[in-house]
Amino acid sequence: MPDYRIYEHPILDFRRGRRVRFYYRDKVIEAYEGESILAALYAVGYRVFNRSPKLGLPRGAYCMIGKCSSCLSIVDGVPNTRICIEPVREGIHVEPQEGLADIRRARKQEVVETVKVETDLLVVGGGPAGLKAALVAAEHGADVVLVNDHFVLGGQLVKQTHKFFGSRDYFGGTRGFRIAEILSKKVKEYSNVHVYTNGFAYGYFKGGVVGVAVHGEHPLNLLVKAKTIIAAPGAAEKGLDFEGNYLPGVMGAGGAQTLMNQYGVRPGDKAVVIGSGNVGLIIAYQLLQAGVKVEALAEILPRIGGWFVHAAKIRRLGVKILTRHSIVRAIGSDRVEKAVLQAYDERFRPIPGTEKEFDVDLVLISIGLQPDTKFFAQAGAVMKWVPEAGGLVPIRTWGQETSVENLFVAGDASGIEEATTAFIEGEIAALSALLKLGLGGKEVEERRGKLIDFLWNEYRMAPVVRRAREGKLKVTVSEEEMEKIRMGEFP
Amino acid sequence: MSYKEKGYITPEELEKLGLLPPRERLEKGPVVIAECPEEIPCNICVHVCPFKAIKMDKIYEIPRIDWNKCIGCGVCVPQCPGQALFVVDLSKPGQALITLPYEFLPRPEKGMRVKLLNRQGKPVGEGVIVKAWQHDRTWAVTVSVPKDKWLEVRAIWIPEK
Ligand SMILES: Cc1cc2nc3c(=O)[nH]c(=O)nc-3n(C[C@H](O)[C@H](O)[C@H](O)COP(=O)(O)OP(=O)(O)OC[C@H]3O[C@@H](n4cnc5c(N)ncnc54)[C@H](O)[C@@H]3O)c2cc1C
Ligand code: SF4
Ligand code: SF4
Numbered sequence: 001m002p003d004y005r006i007y008e009h010p011i012l013d014f015r016r017g018r019r020v021r022f023y024y025r026d027k028v029i030e031a032y033e034g035e036s037i038l039a040a041l042y043a044v045g046y047r048v049f050n051r052s053p054k055l056g057l058p059r060g061a062y063c064m065i066g067k068c069s070s071c072l073s074i075v076d077g078v079p080n081t082r083i084c085i086e087p088v089r090e091g092i093h094v095e096p097q098e099g100l101a102d103i104r105r106a107r108k109q110e111v112v113e114t115v116k117v118e119t120d121l122l123v124v125g126g127g128p129a130g131l132k133a134a135l136v137a138a139e140h141g142a143d144v145v146l147v148n149d150h151f152v153l154g155g156q157l158v159k160q161t162h163k164f165f166g167s168r169d170y171f172g173g174t175r176g177f178r179i180a181e182i183l184s185k186k187v188k189e190y191s192n193v194h195v196y197t198n199g200f201a202y203g204y205f206k207g208g209v210v211g212v213a214v215h216g217e218h219p220l221n222l223l224v225k226a227k228t229i230i231a232a233p234g235a236a237e238k239g240l241d242f243e244g245n246y247l248p249g250v251m252g253a254g255g256a257q258t259l260m261n262q263y264g265v266r267p268g269d270k271a272v273v274i275g276s277g278n279v280g281l282i283i284a285y286q287l288l289q290a291g292v293k294v295e296a297l298a299e300i301l302p303r304i305g306g307w308f309v310h311a312a313k314i315r316r317l318g319v320k321i322l323t324r325h326s327i328v329r330a331i332g333s334d335r336v337e338k339a340v341l342q343a344y345d346e347r348f349r350p351i352p353g354t355e356k357e358f359d360v361d362l363v364l365i366s367i368g369l370q371p372d373t374k375f376f377a378q379a380g381a382v383m384k385w386v387p388e389a390g391g392l393v394p395i396r397t398w399g400q401e402t403s404v405e406n407l408f409v410a411g412d413a414s415g416i417e418e419a420t421t422a423f424i425e426g427e428i429a430a431l432s433a434l435l436k437l438g439l440g441g442k443e444v445e446e447r448r449g450k451l452i453d454f455l456w457n458e459y460r461m462a463p464v465v466r467r468a469r470e471g472k473l474k475v476t477v478s479e480e481e482m483e484k485i486r487m488g489e490f491p
Numbered sequence: 492m493s494y495k496e497k498g499y500i501t502p503e504e505l506e507k508l509g510l511l512p513p514r515e516r517l518e519k520g521p522v523v524i525a526e527c528p529e530e531i532p533c534n535i536c537v538h539v540c541p542f543k544a545i546k547m548d549k550i551y552e553i554p555r556i557d558w559n560k561c562i563g564c565g566v567c568v569p570q571c572p573g574q575a576l577f578v579v580d581l582s583k584p585g586q587a588l589i590t591l592p593y594e595f596l597p598r599p600e601k602g603m604r605v606k607l608l609n610r611q612g613k614p615v616g617e618g619v620i621v622k623a624w625q626h627d628r629t630w631a632v633t634v635s636v637p638k639d640k641w642l643e644v645r646a647i648w649i650p651e652k
């Protein structure tokens with residue numbers, strides 16, 4: 001069997017857990033505790049995890065964070081299981097799911113237990129925004145329930161090996177995965193924070209009750225009646241239309257980042273990266289650190305999208321950045337074998353005769369993120385389409401409250417930015433919730449005012465993040481305006 | 492084409508932005524060059540410099556070095572998340588010393604011969620590591636390079652044994 005596990009890395013030590021054996025089809029797979037099922041299968045060479053319902057086209061790993069449904073499989077008889085966020089367990093039976101699941105014929109039919117809990121604050125999502133919110137609320141004595149779909153806390157931080165920019169007050173200078181470790185540990189120290197990992201908030205019901213499906217080993221239907229809710233479910237990577245984009249090996253750049261940095265699994269041998277935002281630039285650098293060759297990074301615009309310093313890092317190691325270029329085609333049978341890039345003119349029309357072929361097994365897409373706002377839409381929050389924020393996002397007050405009273409939004413779900421602003425928004429939301437709960441006095445109010453001022457009038461004033469600021473301005477309103485929105489008046 | 496189109500900055504652009512220390516200062520001893528020309532929200536270098544040699548009022552301003560205060564100690568080099576800080580020492584005859592960040596395998600060791608790369612990743616000669624130390628797994632590597640290459644060399648590549 002091939003072995004894609006990384007054993008030596010310049011930044012990371014992969015301290016693998018206990019050995020675990022499970023079954024895939026009828027084969028025994030050796031894995032390590034702490035790996036997701038998909039990561040363990042990928043490590044030994046599997047690339048196709050599902051087939052499309054109509055055409056039977058192969059489906060590979062794409063997002064690796066439970067957002068794209070490309071990896072739906074049957075685990076111990078339970079269909080539609082996202083194996084990218086399901087941890088390996090001894091003796092489980094995993095099978096690929098060809099097309100749509102036949103729910104009625106699923107082997108496991110028993111109804112899981114429903115448990116009801118009450119709390120001051122429910123936090124949905126344990127990324128930087130959610131963790132910070134939970135911590136701030138807990139420090140002030142609130143009773144907190146934190147649910148996180150992934151089996152590991154930390155959100156996107158767990159895969160980020162670079163040192164953070166931004167303010168020292170918000171972990172500037174510290175590597176992302178370390179920040180995740182620090183915060184997750186802190187959260188667990190509070191006896192008034194109850195954490196459910198593997199817990200997916202599936203719906204908001206009348207009276208502030210949220211349904212949470214706890215999946216995995218001990219499935220549970222958790223009904224949380226919360227006085228206040230902060231939802232920070234993050235974002236998903238956008239897809240791109242081109243011929244062959246369904247082939248395994250075409251992956252979200254963040255998906256590759258998860259494989260190599262969280263699980264220590266090399267996503268492939270040679271890559272092209274599409275899109276020159278910070279995520280694309282950073283991941284190109286991290287691919288080099290993981291021993292993957294980066295043949296080119298293509299950007300359709302005439303300028304590099306991300307920060308110059310990130311571009312300079314890969315450029316000085318010889319990575320070509322092709323501006324005014326994009327991908328036209330991925331070629332291969334059941335996995336990427338070649339990628340064809342092409343030049344585009346200033347009106348984004350392909351220039352004939354400029355096609356360049358690259359022998360690669362990875363095409364990594366990093367053309368932007370899209371806020372995950374299903375939860376807010378289902379809850380009935382008033383939303384607005386804001387391209388600068390990445391798409392549809394809930395309208396909110398300066399204190400992060402949506403039009404659904406006592407439901408707050410923070411982090412990427414409120415509009416795409418980065419982890420530092422996710423921390424700050426999470427903190428602002430928590431302080432607002434504390435005020436509502438009557439757990440915060442003057443000091444909380446003052447702290448909140450200061451943070452809002454720093455966020456809007458200093459941090460977001462940096463020219464490179466102005467566009468995001470403008471996007472967020474379009475959906476941020478005063479309490480009075482929000483009252484009108486709640487009465488049905490549209491801004 | 493500006494650095495935002497090419498992904499690398501040229502000495503002319505650095506000069507124009509006032510990011511290069513005066514020649515007399517360079518010849519006196521080690522000093523830092525911040526190749527951080529874009530206004531990004533970051534101020535790590537300001538906080539880590541033990542000599543308070545880096546100035547910035549608002550978090551997004553570009554860092555300005557006080558070349559009289561900077562002693563070229565290199566403390567800031569491995570801590571800059573943008574890997575944009577380089578210490579250059581032109582005080583020795585024949586060779587220039589450059590201290591740059593490095594985050595790859597194999598691990599750097601004193602005495603190793605390494606490939607010298609310019610800002611576009613092109614090999615421009617060979618150098619020797621004279622010092623290497625780590626901060627949180629980022630190495631600050633001091634290499635000796637041909638003196639006329641001090642404004643070119645910005646990365647090293649250590650061939651696998
Ligand atoms: C794939 C990817 C890679 C990135 N890489 C970088 C990078 O290298 N550098 C950088 O600076 N920025 C990067 N970013 C951006 C940065 O990480 C984010 O801005 C930041 O993590 C946002 O924090 P958050 O708390 O809003 O969401 P996230 O960090 O995404 O956390 C959301 C959490 O919520 C959970 N969740 C989602 N839905 C539910 C639900 N319904 N119920 C319960 N839990 C739920 C998820 O499992 C996850 O743990 C990346 C973003 C993504 C999506
Ligand atoms: S080299 Fe030393 S003195 Fe100069 S700016 Fe960096 S940390 Fe400060
Ligand atoms: S620490 Fe580095 S990236 Fe940040 S402002 Fe200073 S030189 Fe620029």
Ligand code: FES
Binds near residue numbers: 065
């Ligand atoms: S949901 Fe598993 S790869 Fe996207």
